[in-house]
Amino acid sequence: MRTQAFILAMAVLGLAGCANDPAPEEQMRLSEKALEQAKAVGATDQVESLKLAEDKLGRARTNMLTQDFRDARMRAEQAELDARLAEAQVLNVKSDEQLQLLQTRVKRLRKQLEVQP
């Protein structure tokens, strides 16, 4: 009888634990925004971290529907950072390209100045 009561208490506690996690609405919004921003600067599925972000956010949305708020929050938090990393990576690829272009132009200008009489 004592054991049964204990198990019951544990079960109630366990349930309460789940119910205590509030719906991470704000985090979902943040993560959606981070993903949008990464795509806006040109990140595609080719970028590994963006793919991760999309997958995790997708699963977080499902968790929201089934009210698994703890999983939803953790996945959304990871998705947000995955997306931010993707954004920074894409911006870096672009700035590398810009740098290379400018370096070529400066080199060309120097070469031309050398042949000037």
Added chain:
Amino acid sequence: MIARKPLATLALLMLAAGLTGCASQRSASALDEATVAFQQVKDDSDVLRSAPRDVIRAGESLARAERLSTYIGSGSDVRHYAYLSQRYSQIAREHTKLALNQERLAKLDLERQRLQLALREAKLASVQQQGQWVESQIAALASEQGDRGLVLTLGDVLFDTGSADLRNSASRTVLKLVQFLQLNPRRVVRIEGYTDSTGTPEENLKLSRDRAQAVADMLADLGIDEKRLLVEGYGDQYPVEVNASERGRAQNRRVEIVFSDDKGKLAPAR
């Protein structure tokens, strides 16, 4: 039945212990990785300067993961915060690289402007010295060609045979072109390269494009916005003379500049 029960319990316990063992091992390695990543950004003065907030967050998440790792059954939370910490460290690194790149870009752009100015002055000086500065408009050199509009032909004297490098004697015409384009900021040009029929079509196509690009590069170096310069190579197509004689071939080796009207509207490409 009674004899078997303790055995089953033992097996269950072993299994449970095994599982926690695995889980904590995974958490420990996640924690290690995050710690290493954090150490690296924390000790990098560039990162501290460019992305201090990301570094702080990486540290906070790591501290949280470490605190949680002292509790039992918190494996997934430890891994979660270790993951977040590692991501923050990576983001800090990327942001730092971006900031350094921006600095270098700004410096290089100043350098480019300075060189551009120097080159323009050098060209102007050399042309003026030779007393060849002609204030006439480019229109005097160009001709109206029906539906293609205003076309200026640069002969093959501007290039050595087989080479796409502009000769220095090209400066005068090119400078006039620059002046004209600066006076008419809304006009754009299409720079079309042509060759004679010597050589393979592929080579000719490449050579014609390279020559047209060389003219475009020189215009860009002299300060014309690259957006106003379209480049096209036609190889040995559209000859203006038969390729049978040397004279005819020389006339076919050329770069043509097609001007838009003063509203920026170009005749369609061939």
